[in-house]
Amino acid sequence: xxQDIFLYMFPGTMLMWLFFIAQTSMDDINQERMxxxxxxxxxxxxxxxxxxxxxIARSFLLCYIIEAMLVVFTTVAFGIHWxxxxxxxxxxxxxxxxxxGVLAVIHALMKSKNAADAIIILFIMISSFLGGAFFPxxxxxxxxxxIGYWTIIRWGILCLQGVMEGDPVxxxxxxxxxxxxxxxxxxxxxxxxxxxxxxxxxxx
Amino acid sequence: xxxxxxxxxxxxxxxVKRPWGTLIMTCIPIVLVWLISIAFGSQxxxxxxxxxxxxLDQDEGFFSDMMSSSDSxxxxxxxxxxxxxxxxxxxxxxxxxxKVSAMVVMPENMTDDLLDGKDVIIPLYKNPxxxxxxxxxxxxxxxxxxxxxxxxxxxxxEIRQAIDLFDQDQMPSSWGTAMxxxxxxxxxxxxxxxxxPPLVQMDTVxxxxxxxxxxxxxxxxxx
Numbered sequence: 260x261x262q263d264i265f266l267y268m269f270p271g272t273m274l275m276w277l278f279f280i281a282q283t284s285m286d287d288i289n290q291e292r293m294x295x296x297x298x299x300x301x302x303x304x305x306x307x308x309x310x311x312x313x314x315i316a317r318s319f320l321l322c323y324i325i326e327a328m329l330v331v332f333t334t335v336a337f338g339i340h341w342x343x344x345x346x347x348x349x350x351x352x353x354x355x356x357x358x359x360g361v362l363a364v365i366h367a368l369m370k371s372k373n374a375a376d377a378i379i380i381l382f383i384m385i386s387s388f389l390g391g392a393f394f395p396x397x398x399x400x401x402x403x404x405x406i407g408y409w410t411i412i413r414w415g416i417l418c419l420q421g422v423m424e425g426d427p428v429x430x431x432x433x434x435x436x437x438x439x440x441x442x443x444x445x446x447x448x449x450x451x452x453x454x455x456x457x458x459x460x461x462x463x
Numbered sequence: 464x465x466x467x468x469x470x471x472x473x474x475x476x477x478x479v480k481r482p483w484g485t486l487i488m489t490c491i492p493i494v495l496v497w498l499i500s501i502a503f504g505s506q507x508x509x510x511x512x513x514x515x516x517x518x519l520d521q522d523e524g525f526f527s528d529m530m531s532s533s534d535s536x537x538x539x540x541x542x543x544x545x546x547x548x549x550x551x552x553x554x555x556x557x558x559x560x561x562k563v564s565a566m567v568v569m570p571e572n573m574t575d576d577l578l579d580g581k582d583v584i585i586p587l588y589k590n591p592x593x594x595x596x597x598x599x600x601x602x603x604x605x606x607x608x609x610x611x612x613x614x615x616x617x618x619x620x621e622i623r624q625a626i627d628l629f630d631q632d633q634m635p636s637s638w639g640t641a642m643x644x645x646x647x648x649x650x651x652x653x654x655x656x657x658x659x660p661p662l663v664q665m666d667t668v669x670x671x672x673x674x675x676x677x678x679x680x681x682x683x684x685x686x
Binding site for chain 1: 471478484485492
């Protein structure tokens, strides 16, 4: 596979589909609530915050597993060079934190599974479009580029491309810092909102 | 903490036991990028772009001869082919069969009209079934028209004389040829700056030599 096209296309496409995969994982909270297994779990000596943390952490780890599979497969099958492994782990970790955090917040704010699904799909598609996962970012009008820069997909693409091209960290430090800070805030907020929701009776 | 770990392990184990949904979604980005790479990637080779143009030469003068000779040049041969046709209908048939991307009609007396400073209209028939290549030909024709116009503005009389000289049935006279070359050289001298701009040259010298060249006294002392 052509490394240039891969470098250009794959980070955005990968992040977009990671969102979808993480969504199916985070959706487990709603599934467990609908199947009443969440209520049964809560009757066990487990706190609600532990349940929420486990769901968020599971989604985060699942993203890492998927990324590891993608990296290994594309390296072996297509000979793609992914750059510094340590930086790749750091960058993908930051992306996963953001993805998981955003999904946790949306799931906490939506009252039903259907509403959460609809909003999340809309969010993923719009941020992928603006972030440059569908179309070349540089070809977009300036005002869309200005908006698109403030998407997780864009930050992730810039960081992953930086790692793959072997750029110094300083070149994508701003985007990496944004990913980590936004991820930490969103994950914390998602944890708080989900726990509060279940404590207030959202468990049934 | 153990409780959290055990719950995470349980959930992940559930994912492992039913992996197909996740695996299919994992494959999608690879398949998408692979398809895009096949569709748009060149695998490191030069893109194989070949432009076929139908040409109806109603002029049969100096400029149409130039165009036909450019088809046989080595550089153009790989990417550009001219298909000379005898009528508009024949050219349109080639367009309809998608054998060519466009047809250029060089009208009658084009060369004479150009040399006389008259306006010349070059009809261009574009293949509607193609998107990019007809536009490339249109742009190329535009550039050619501008180039020819500029050259004629600059050296129209000399070109007219050269054409007349070589169109004669007899051997051109030495004096006439010499005068033509002389006038051509005079024209070239007038625009020499544009054709042969001064170049910036870089050279590497030792620091000691450079300093010595700046200070003649030091250079004299050193010598």
